[in-house]
Amino acid sequence: MHILTGRARSDYLKKYPIDDFFSFDIQPYLEVCQFDKGEWIFQEGSFPDTLYYMLEGKAKLYMTHKNGKVSLIEYLKAPLFMGEIELLNEARYTKGIQTVTKTICYSITQSCKEKLLVDALFLRRLCLFLGEKATNMTAKYTQNQAYPLENRLAAFIQLSAEQGIYKEKHTEICEYLGVSYRHLLYVLAQFCEEQIVEKRKTGYHIIDKKRLAQLAQEIQ
Amino acid sequence: MHILTGRARSDYLKKYPIDDFFSFDIQPYLEVCQFDKGEWIFQEGSFPDTLYYMLEGKAKLYMTHKNGKVSLIEYLKAPLFMGEIELLNEARYTKGIQTVTKTICYSITQSCKEKLLVDALFLRRLCLFLGEKATNMTAKYTQNQAYPLENRLAAFIQLSAEQGIYKEKHTEICEYLGVSYRHLLYVLAQFCEEQIVEKRKTGYHIIDKKRLAQLAQEIQ
DNA sequence: ACAATAATGTGAGATATCTCATATTTTTAA
DNA sequence: TTAAAAATATGAGATATCTCACATTATTGT
Numbered sequence: 001m002h003i004l005t006g007r008a009r010s011d012y013l014k015k016y017p018i019d020d021f022f023s024f025d026i027q028p029y030l031e032v033c034q035f036d037k038g039e040w041i042f043q044e045g046s047f048p049d050t051l052y053y054m055l056e057g058k059a060k061l062y063m064t065h066k067n068g069k070v071s072l073i074e075y076l077k078a079p080l081f082m083g084e085i086e087l088l089n090e091a092r093y094t095k096g097i098q099t100v101t102k103t104i105c106y107s108i109t110q111s112c113k114e115k116l117l118v119d120a121l122f123l124r125r126l127c128l129f130l131g132e133k134a135t136n137m138t139a140k141y142t143q144n145q146a147y148p149l150e151n152r153l154a155a156f157i158q159l160s161a162e163q164g165i166y167k168e169k170h171t172e173i174c175e176y177l178g179v180s181y182r183h184l185l186y187v188l189a190q191f192c193e194e195q196i197v198e199k200r201k202t203g204y205h206i207i208d209k210k211r212l213a214q215l216a217q218e219i220q
Numbered sequence: 221m222h223i224l225t226g227r228a229r230s231d232y233l234k235k236y237p238i239d240d241f242f243s244f245d246i247q248p249y250l251e252v253c254q255f256d257k258g259e260w261i262f263q264e265g266s267f268p269d270t271l272y273y274m275l276e277g278k279a280k281l282y283m284t285h286k287n288g289k290v291s292l293i294e295y296l297k298a299p300l301f302m303g304e305i306e307l308l309n310e311a312r313y314t315k316g317i318q319t320v321t322k323t324i325c326y327s328i329t330q331s332c333k334e335k336l337l338v339d340a341l342f343l344r345r346l347c348l349f350l351g352e353k354a355t356n357m358t359a360k361y362t363q364n365q366a367y368p369l370e371n372r373l374a375a376f377i378q379l380s381a382e383q384g385i386y387k388e389k390h391t392e393i394c395e396y397l398g399v400s401y402r403h404l405l406y407v408l409a410q411f412c413e414e415q416i417v418e419k420r421k422t423g424y425h426i427i428d429k430k431r432l433a434q435l436a437q438e439i440q
Numbered sequence: 441a442c443a444a445t446a447a448t449g450t451g452a453g454a455t456a457t458c459t460c461a462t463a464t465t466t467t468t469a470a
Numbered sequence: 471t472t473a474a475a476a477a478t479a480t481g482a483g484a485t486a487t488c489t490c491a492c493a494t495t496a497t498t499g500t
Binding site for chain 1: 312361362
């Protein structure tokens with residue numbers, strides 16, 4: 001991670017105004033920082049003391065289980081807060097966050113924690129963010145319980161395909177969908193067999209959009 | 221649902237002071253209300269316009285999937301907020317909440333919504349509540365992905381047993397744990413076979429506390 | 441350019457979990 | 471009090487998903 005200054009800093013501040021998140025002047029407490037692709041923003045098990053607001057980029061939220069399994073809990077896409085729960089709740093150990101692309105964030109030091117925690121403007125925004133997060137996790141949780149991979153994968157292919165082509169890394173997606181690598185490949189093969197997608201060098205091409213949507217929509 | 225007045229009302233207000241949740245006088249906006257056992261506090265798919273704070277009681281948070289499966293998402297135990305996400309986010313349809321026992325709540329009408337949404341004291345408490353909710357759901361989600369029923373059931377038996385006896389309704393718990401009734405019974409039978417619990421008329425008695433803890437603790 | 445590492449792909453056999461059918465017991469409501 | 475509804479129980483066969491072993495093909499760092 002490195003901190004941007006001068007022109008780079010002011011350009012981001014202009015492009016992503018954040019003043020209206022707070023009812024006090026946040027600038028003295030704020031840095032613009034950049035994480036390179038693959039860098040860890042939070043280490044699993046650490047006690048972070050910085051609140052980040054991601055402006056540009058994409059990251060993965062991870063946790064490792066006692067049995068060694070790793071869950072890719074979700075993809076984080078700008079804009080969003082990171083480390084907000086630790087701000088509210090002192091000394092809460094955190095999950096791991098690793099960037100997928102170059103990522104630009106505002107970092108806000110906890111030195112203005114007192115100010116933040118009495119700022120209704122900021123707190124209201126945080127409530128909205130947290131409410132949405134809770135709602136999303138609940139949705140994911142219940143969907144995972146109620147539907148087999150066939151449906152969840154169909155939904156995920158719809159979501160992540162670009163120009164009708166799905167080309168995510170299997171190793172990553174099986175962690176995200178919470179199934180084994182083997183099983184993911186089975187179901188992909190099944191989609192090929194059913195002519196829903198076609199495997200080419202460029203990726204899996206969606207050929208039966210309708211059927212895919214049908215499988216996905218059973219979820220909601 | 222009925223609203224308590226007079227002596228009943230003031231007794232609850234005394235027993236569960238709530239003034240320090242707000243920086244303005246909430247009393248004019250507040251009712252004390254009681255739901256009978258089995259009553260629905262929120263109907264699934266409705267657009268609630270009341271914020272509740274549960275003082276006493278226990279309820280179940282439900283959702284029904286398109287495929288007809290019902291998920292018992294979680295048990296709600298006092299104290300907690302209900303309808304808070306709908307307060308923040310207009311017109312968000314909600315999940316169903318049904319009481320398990322007689323339940324006493326404060327209800328706060330949305331007529332003071334404007335006041336609530338600029339009240340840092342209240343918002344901060346809401347942030348804490350929502351943050352915890354998000355954290356819990358995330359934990360549940362990842363655990364369900366990473367462990368078979370054997371471990372999750374062991375953890376649940378530990379949690380819900382009273383005086384070493386587990387006696388929840390199977391029909392409910394299988395929805396809660398997200399497995400079929402049949403499978404729940406299989407794993408319970410397996411616990412009996414392994415002499416971890418013993419089935420008697422009074423319920424399933426825990427006889428190998430250590431082994432149960434071992435299975436449960438693999439989760440975390 | 442090459443060795444190390446990561447990602448892909450596949451088979452085989454095990455296990456976790458589901459669906460459905462059906463019988464019995466308990467609880468609930470009229 | 472009795473009939474209906476809910477909860478418990480169990481078998482049998484299917485399906486979803488896992489683990490492990492191993493081979494092949496990219497990707498990456500030096």
